[in-house]
Amino acid sequence: MSQTPIGPVDATTVPRYGGPATFARLPRLDEVSRADVTIVGLPFDSGVSYRPGARFGPGHIRAASKLLRPYHPGLAVHPFGAQQVADAGDLGLNPFDIAEAVAQTEQGLRALGEDGSTLLALGGDHTLALPALRALATLHGPLAVVHFDAHLDTWDTYFGAPVTHGTPFRRASEEGLIDLERSLHLGIRGPLYSARDLDDDQALGFHIIRADDYETDGTARAVERLRRRVEDAPIYVSVDIDVLDPAHAPGTGTPEAGGLTSRELLTTLRGLTGLNVVGADIVEVAPAYDHAEITGIAAAHVAYEILAVLAGR
Numbered sequence: 001m002s003q004t005p006i007g008p009v010d011a012t013t014v015p016r017y018g019g020p021a022t023f024a025r026l027p028r029l030d031e032v033s034r035a036d037v038t039i040v041g042l043p044f045d046s047g048v049s050y051r052p053g054a055r056f057g058p059g060h061i062r063a064a065s066k067l068l069r070p071y072h073p074g075l076a077v078h079p080f081g082a083q084q085v086a087d088a089g090d091l092g093l094n095p096f097d098i099a100e101a102v103a104q105t106e107q108g109l110r111a112l113g114e115d116g117s118t119l120l121a122l123g124g125d126h127t128l129a130l131p132a133l134r135a136l137a138t139l140h141g142p143l144a145v146v147h148f149d150a151h152l153d154t155w156d157t158y159f160g161a162p163v164t165h166g167t168p169f170r171r172a173s174e175e176g177l178i179d180l181e182r183s184l185h186l187g188i189r190g191p192l193y194s195a196r197d198l199d200d201d202q203a204l205g206f207h208i209i210r211a212d213d214y215e216t217d218g219t220a221r222a223v224e225r226l227r228r229r230v231e232d233a234p235i236y237v238s239v240d241i242d243v244l245d246p247a248h249a250p251g252t253g254t255p256e257a258g259g260l261t262s263r264e265l266l267t268t269l270r271g272l273t274g275l276n277v278v279g280a281d282i283v284e285v286a287p288a289y290d291h292a293e294i295t296g297i298a299a300a301h302v303a304y305e306i307l308a309v310l311a312g313r
Contacts (some may be wrong), residue, residue, distance in 0.1 A: 007080040022087035029088040036083035038117040041090035047127030047164040051253040053286035058122040060287035064296030076245035079307035106131035116128040123283030126165040135179040140297035142184035143295040149240035150256040173204040180205030190256035223271030237280040251290025269305040
């Protein structure tokens with residue numbers, strides 16, 4: 001096969017509402033010799049504690065990605081031309097057994113990344129960040145987690161279940177998967193169970209840039225703090241779409257008022273340019289609550305920004 005990256009279907013010959021159902025109408029993984037970046041769907045939401053529906057997120061994000069174009073003017077890169085990006089489809093995950101689904105996710109991601117391909121996962125709920133970190137930490141060691149979310153996701157348990165969408169980063173920290181000096185949350189807001197939540201979170205290795213900090217200090221300051229925190233560590237980016245205000249992402253399971261705008265999130269992601277991003281996920285897109293594809297479009301553009309950052313490596 002040709003070593004020149006195969007990009008999306010040409011929109012001047014096939015209308016954007018047609019063509020393959022892959023992300024951005026890119027080739028399937030089996031249509032290329034190898035991929036520099038592999039996009040994979042994780043259709044699973046049995047770990048949610050409130051509104052379900054994120055199991056349909058991967059397809060919704062793919063459908064909303066059809067309008068993406070091949071040149072990123074903000075970073076002056078071709079996300080689909082500077083690297084081979086391909087869509088591996090969805091992993092088959094057990095919807096009735098969290099432990100088995102977690103194991104299937106770790107195994108599937110290991111297999112997809114064994115040739116050195118960078119993985120971009122489309123969720124699915126946030127439970128699956130844990131097996132993703134397990135898979136990548138075996139290759140890179142403890143990871144600097146850059147976690148965009150309204151919520152800390154470092155709680156200990158829900159109803160006695162140790163692995164849910166609210167616990168992945170506590171488990172990951174306990175397992176030594178996280179760089180305790182380089183990880184942080186961005187966009188945190190809303191009520192907590194107690195002040196101890198913040199104390200536990202700090203002990204688990206996280207620094208916090210609150211949603212309120214974007215209002216008082218601005219996006220440029222948030223990017224500066226982010227870059228100083230992660231420095232030259234291998235970075236895993238985890239984007240819970242509820243980091244956005246419900247005005248910008250209504251289609252999610254646990255919405256919180258007072259969140260980031262789409263522009264703030266995309267600009268912050270762009271600030272990762274030049275850093276060592278080794279994997280990423282976009283989770284908690286629940287299309288049943290979406291309107292006019294607002295959430296799906298935001299998530300598709302989040303993926304595009306991450307791909308642009310990876311293209312600049």
